[in-house]
Amino acid sequence: xxxxxxxxxxxxxxxxxxxxxxxxxxxxxxxxxxxxxxxxxxxxxxxxxxxxxxxxxxxxxxxxxxxxxxxxxxxxxxxxxxxxxxxxxxxxxxxxxxxxxxxxxxxxxxxxxxxxxxxxxxxxxxxxxxxxxxxxxxxxxxxxxxxxxxxxxxxxxxxxxxxxxxxxxxxxxxxxxxxxxxxxxxxxxxxxxxxxxxxxxxxxxxxxxxxxxxxxxxxxxxxxxxxxxxxxxxxxxxxxxxxxxxxxxxxxxxxxxxxxxxxxxxxxxxxxxxxxxxxxxxxxxxxxxxxxxxxxxxxxxxxxxxxxxxxxxxxxxxxxxxxxxxxxxxxxxxxxxxxx
Numbered sequence: 001x002x003x004x005x006x007x008x009x010x011x012x013x014x015x016x017x018x019x020x021x022x023x024x025x026x027x028x029x030x031x032x033x034x035x036x037x038x039x040x041x042x043x044x045x046x047x048x049x050x051x052x053x054x055x056x057x058x059x060x061x062x063x064x065x066x067x068x069x070x071x072x073x074x075x076x077x078x079x080x081x082x083x084x085x086x087x088x089x090x091x092x093x094x095x096x097x098x099x100x101x102x103x104x105x106x107x108x109x110x111x112x113x114x115x116x117x118x119x120x121x122x123x124x125x126x127x128x129x130x131x132x133x134x135x136x137x138x139x140x141x142x143x144x145x146x147x148x149x150x151x152x153x154x155x156x157x158x159x160x161x162x163x164x165x166x167x168x169x170x171x172x173x174x175x176x177x178x179x180x181x182x183x184x185x186x187x188x189x190x191x192x193x194x195x196x197x198x199x200x201x202x203x204x205x206x207x208x209x210x211x212x213x214x215x216x217x218x219x220x221x222x223x224x225x226x227x228x229x230x231x232x233x234x235x236x237x238x239x240x241x242x243x244x245x246x247x248x249x250x251x252x253x254x255x256x257x258x259x260x261x262x263x264x265x266x267x268x269x270x271x272x273x274x275x276x277x278x279x280x281x282x283x284x285x286x287x288x289x290x291x292x293x294x295x296x297x298x299x300x301x302x303x304x305x306x307x308x309x310x311x312x313x314x315x316x317x318x319x320x321x322x323x324x325x326x327x328x329x330x331x332x333x334x335x336x337x338x339x340x
Contacts, residue, residue: 020055024055024080030075032075047091050090057085057087062078084114087102092119099115100127115165120160121162124253129149142175144171144173175295180278181278188213188269188273190205190209196230197231201258205262212262277300
């Protein structure tokens with residue numbers, strides 16, 4: 001049985017989620033210890049427990065230690081169960097991260113799947129649904145699969161209550177992903193969403209991020225959702241280029257000024273535009289597993305984050321040494337992924 005130190009690297013829930021995903025794909029049982037041991041609230045929180053239970057359902061797995069607050073689990077998958085599933089976090093925890101846990105196995109299944117996820121769709125410290133739909137999934141589809149996602153209703157932290165559904169058609173033949181060049185940038189636009197908050201919050205964010213990134217009025221959109229979805233606020237900058245669409249996001253929260261949200265988004269968007277690589281910081285670690293399980297490939301990105309380096313370490317435990325990293329210039333690196 002593979003033993004995973006849940007406190008290694010960035011030490012968060014990603015270590016567990018990647019271990020679950022790769023255990024399902026390889027059929028290798030594992031034991032995770034010291035899960036999120038260094039966090040303020042260590043062990044399994046609601047969204048992590050949902051990921052474990054979702055992986056168990058998809059993998060017809062035996063699980064020990066699947067309880068709130070647990071610092072260790074043992075996971076023994078038997079077979080991948082495609083088809084219809086529904087997974088509910090039961091809190092505002094990220095349903096998107098639960099989706100990313102079970103996606104690799106369902107991409108390897110023999111049949112298509114239709115899955116409903118309930119919980120948070122727009123959470124700090126997790127990719128928002130918009131990023132998954134317009135940045136991540138189009139690239140996954142280039143590896144040979146067909147994956148589509150539809151948002152039924154948003155779920156902001158701390159209210160939650162979001163829901164989205166995904167259809168997954170596994171690939172008949174895997175294709176490598178080549179994403180070394182960004183290509184010409186077509187459009188940069190900003191979108192500020194508020195729910196249960198004054199609309200002027202969105203306008204303040206758009207004014208500031210628009211000034212920082214030199215966006216015209218037609219490239220700024222304020223969206224006011226029903227108050228029942230809130231309180232919630234997300235500011236997103238979408239950078240559409242020839243070969244990839246990057247979405248940079250920041251979230252408002254109680255006590256945080258709109259100006260701080262706008263400054264965070266503008267800073268990260270400007271950094272992405274400046275380094276010239278097609279793959280952004282968060283997309284880099286999310287592409288590694290799908291690429292390894294499909295046709296491999298190569299991409300260029302900025303300096304790898306601690307999340308990405310941790311992802312590589314966990315992948316090595318299940319798949320071997322498939323990821324190579326080499327400098328491209330003083331701002332970017334080239335990541336090569338060998339198919340498993």
